[in-house]
Amino acid sequence: MVSRTRSQRKLNAFTTLFFAATAMATAIRAPVSSGAKYPRMTSKSTEMDSAPYRDASLSVDERVEDLVQRMTIEEKAGQLFHAIIRQGPNGTLATTTGPAVSGKFMTHFNLGGPISDVRESVQWYNSLQQMALDTRLGIPITISSDPRHAFAEAAGSQIAATKFTQWPETLGLAALRDAELIHTFAEIARQEYTAVGIRAALHPQIDVATEPRWARIGGTMGENATLTAELAVAYIKGFTGPDGFGTKSVTTVSKHFPGSGPVEDGEDSHFVYGKNATYPGNNFEHHLIPFKAAIAAGTRQIMPYYSRPMGTKYEEVAAGMNKGIVTDLLRGKLGFDGIVCSDWGLVTDAVIAGQDMPARAWGAESLTELERAEKILNAGTDQLGGEDRTDLILELVEKGMVSEDRINTSVRRLMREKFLLGLFDNPFVDADAAVATVGKKEWLRIGYETQRKSFTLLTNKHNMLPLKASKCSKSKFYVEGIDAAALEERKLHVVDTPEEADYAFLRLAAPYEPRPGGFERNYHSGSLEYNATEKARQAAIYAAVPTIVDIYLDRPAAVPEIAHNAKALMVNFGASADAFLDVVFGVEGSGPEGKLPFDLPRSDEAVAVNKEDVPFDTLDPLFRFGHGMTYGRGHGRGDGRGRDHSGHD
Ligand SMILES: *[C@@H]1O[C@H](CO)[C@@H](O)[C@H](O)[C@H]1NC(C)=O
Ligand SMILES: *[C@@H]1O[C@H](CO)[C@@H](O)[C@H](O)[C@H]1NC(C)=O
Numbered sequence: 130m131v132s133r134t135r136s137q138r139k140l141n142a143f144t145t146l147f148f149a150a151t152a153m154a155t156a157i158r159a160p161v162s163s164g165a166k167y168p169r170m171t172s173k174s175t176e177m178d179s180a181p182y183r184d185a186s187l188s189v190d191e192r193v194e195d196l197v198q199r200m201t202i203e204e205k206a207g208q209l210f211h212a213i214i215r216q217g218p219n220g221t222l223a224t225t226t227g228p229a230v231s232g233k234f235m236t237h238f239n240l241g242g243p244i245s246d247v248r249e250s251v252q253w254y255n256s257l258q259q260m261a262l263d264t265r266l267g268i269p270i271t272i273s274s275d276p277r278h279a280f281a282e283a284a285g286s287q288i289a290a291t292k293f294t295q296w297p298e299t300l301g302l303a304a305l306r307d308a309e310l311i312h313t314f315a316e317i318a319r320q321e322y323t324a325v326g327i328r329a330a331l332h333p334q335i336d337v338a339t340e341p342r343w344a345r346i347g348g349t350m351g352e353n354a355t356l357t358a359e360l361a362v363a364y365i366k367g368f369t370g371p372d373g374f375g376t377k378s379v380t381t382v383s384k385h386f387p388g389s390g391p392v393e394d395g396e397d398s399h400f401v402y403g404k405n406a407t408y409p410g411n412n413f414e415h416h417l418i419p420f421k422a423a424i425a426a427g428t429r430q431i432m433p434y435y436s437r438p439m440g441t442k443y444e445e446v447a448a449g450m451n452k453g454i455v456t457d458l459l460r461g462k463l464g465f466d467g468i469v470c471s472d473w474g475l476v477t478d479a480v481i482a483g484q485d486m487p488a489r490a491w492g493a494e495s496l497t498e499l500e501r502a503e504k505i506l507n508a509g510t511d512q513l514g515g516e517d518r519t520d521l522i523l524e525l526v527e528k529g530m531v532s533e534d535r536i537n538t539s540v541r542r543l544m545r546e547k548f549l550l551g552l553f554d555n556p557f558v559d560a561d562a563a564v565a566t567v568g569k570k571e572w573l574r575i576g577y578e579t580q581r582k583s584f585t586l587l588t589n590k591h592n593m594l595p596l597k598a599s600k601c602s603k604s605k606f607y608v609e610g611i612d613a614a615a616l617e618e619r620k621l622h623v624v625d626t627p628e629e630a631d632y633a634f635l636r637l638a639a640p641y642e643p644r645p646g647g648f649e650r651n652y653h654s655g656s657l658e659y660n661a662t663e664k665a666r667q668a669a670i671y672a673a674v675p676t677i678v679d680i681y682l683d684r685p686a687a688v689p690e691i692a693h694n695a696k697a698l699m700v701n702f703g704a705s706a707d708a709f710l711d712v713v714f715g716v717e718g719s720g721p722e723g724k725l726p727f728d729l730p731r732s733d734e735a736v737a738v739n740k741e742d743v744p745f746d747t748l749d750p751l752f753r754f755g756h757g758m759t760y761g762r763g764h765g766r767g768d769g770r771g772r773d774h775s776g777h778d
């Protein structure tokens with residue numbers, strides 16, 4: 130591990146030298162191409178303009194040292210926070226931005242909300258960088274983001290693609306088991322991110338989904354740790370880019386260390402009732418497999434989760450404030466030398482989406498805010514996510530509870546990252562280039578084709594699928610979960626009731642128990658079965674008309690009744706109505722190519738006796754990991770793999 134770190138440092142030094150020259154060229158060009166709106170690449174203070182840290186010809190180490198010794202404790206404190214930022218109207222800065230940037234010297238933010246107008250977002254971003262440049266030291270901003278290239282919209286973890294290319298969730302990419310495709314996805318996402326100034330990905334999420342009820346499985350790569358590890362490597366390399374880590378890269382934050390799959394009873398640890406991670410199968414080490422691969426692949430940052438590990442050798446407190454987890458295990462045993470950023474909100478109680486959300490200081494609830502901040506820093510965590518309590522850092526240092534030397538260590542890591550990303554040398558982006566890059570036609574096409582391929586076909590009675598469009602010109606369709614207009618555009622006739630129809634298409638959300646609260650309701654939890662009312666409602670449809678069911682799986686579902694009663698059952702992991710219809714009718718030779726990225730349990734009863742930390746232990750699964758039929762020979766592209774009936778109910 131030590132030698133890897135050394136060679137990585139050498140590589141960093143090399144890329145820095147290499148990019149120093151190109152960065153200067155870009156710095157001269159950028160203001161011109163952005164309409165001379167941002168004429169100054171310099172900070173307000175002329176004294177700082179000639180400081181060594183501004184000199185791109187020096188090494189990153191030299192620049193970091195020069196900068197850190199110039200920073201006041203207030204300026205250092207600001208670096209230790211990473212909080213949500215929102216755009217103001219029409220590309221302006223929100224009123225809360227000034228106090229954070231100029232008042233608290235914060236320079237790390239995750240962008241909340243959609244990007245609905247690329248040009249406006251660029252204007253917002255450049256104004257933000259100008260505001261940062263106008264502070265005493267002119268430290269540039271690093272913007273990060275939760276995933277925003279798929280369909281899910283869940284405050285606090287995922288944002289639906291708007292202008293960006295749209296892909297299935299990572300589960301859908303995992304269903305295709307194609308590292309090269311994941312690499313392509315990450316390359317495209319990297320270019321779209323950097324075009325608008327997003328330089329840090331709060332992903333990949335490489336938790337192993339061993340507990341099927343967990344609300345955050347949709348953002349994982351499924352239940353298989355080995356597969357997750359393989360795909361994580363391709364993912365991280367794509368976000369890093371072909372030239373190694375540097376001015377064209379997005380820094381990746383792999384999460385949630387040490388693997389947040391084993392949540393007790395499947396409850397998410399954003400919430401009080403889900404604070405425990407549990408290891409009844411004694412399988413803690415298994416969850417480290419993807420993290421080891423991510424570290425070897427060069428993930429720059431790691432995020433520990435909220436959960437507290439129960440019954441292991443580690444202290445039973447949230448991972449982000451857990452010295453055994455962060456310092457002994459992650460930095461010591463696994464040799465990770467990068468940035469550790471805690472998950473959002475370990476210190477301060479907050480109201481999120483109208484809901485009271487206590488700080489996720491699990492196991493340390495009785496500590497004061499000051500003591501929690503101390504515990505986080507002394508655990509070895511560099512940055513406090515979702516917080517802006519610079520006051521606590523100042524108090525900790527003033528009282529001698531945390532040394533300035535300790536603060537220095539984290540500030541150095543954080544500043545090094547900004548230098549390597551090239552942000553000091555050119556923080557601005559170009560609006561025309563961004564508009565030309567984001568949502569590029571050929572990339573949208575690849576995303577769309579991936580949506581189609583990632584459908585996973587579980588049953589197909591009498592080879593009902595694909596339907597022949599030519600034989601359906603007189604047919605009548607009953608549809609749910611899909612806009613009638615999408616069929617009518619294809620000259621298909623839509624009717625109002627199953628009884629009138631020749632075929633029914635049901636596109637269903639996976640079962641879950643609705644939870645109250647503006648924030649909590651986005652986290653689909655509890656039972657994996659449809660309730661009795663819904664089962665009866667569906668049964669009437671299956672009895673009335675041959676039905677094709679497509680379930681959007683944001684986590685596994687227990688649906689033996691559908692496997693039994695529908696003519697065909699497929700699942701998707703984020704795919705549009707058009708992608709669905711293309712696959713149903715085999716348009717352009719398209720057909721399902723996905724393989725289940727997890728076992729589908731048979732019932733809630735089966736799930737209740739699963740061990741949270743153990744993969745593939747559900748009793749008599751309805752379908753196994755890897756099950757997925759294709760249309761087989763003779764259809765369209767014909768991949769020659771034939772049909773796969775294994776695990777068929
Ligand atoms: C934003 O722009 C729209 C249309 O250009 C305008 O109607 C609106 O008043 C603007 N809002 C603000 C806050 O400037
Ligand atoms: C998990 O994935 C790996 C790599 O793709 C594969 O070799 C292994 O068989 C899979 N495990 C199971 C239980 O399917």
Ligand SMILES: *[C@@H]1O[C@H](CO)[C@@H](O)[C@H](O)[C@H]1NC(C)=O
Nearest residue numbers: 393401402403404405406439
């Ligand atoms: C977590 O584990 C502790 C210790 O076993 C237990 O007392 C508690 O009920 C568990 N669940 C929650 C939500 O705290």
Ligand SMILES: *[C@@H]1O[C@H](CO)[C@@H](O)[C@H](O)[C@H]1NC(C)=O
Nearest residue numbers: 194195197198532533534537
């Ligand atoms: C913090 O780091 C800077 C730069 O290396 C150094 O000048 C300063 O003495 C350090 N402060 C402490 C308390 O270690």
Ligand SMILES: *[C@@H]1O[C@H](CO)[C@@H](O)[C@H](O)[C@H]1NC(C)=O
Nearest residue numbers: 640641659660661662663664
């Ligand atoms: C049953 O499920 C349906 C849809 O999934 C939902 O609309 C309904 O409110 C649920 N009913 C009960 C009693 O939980």
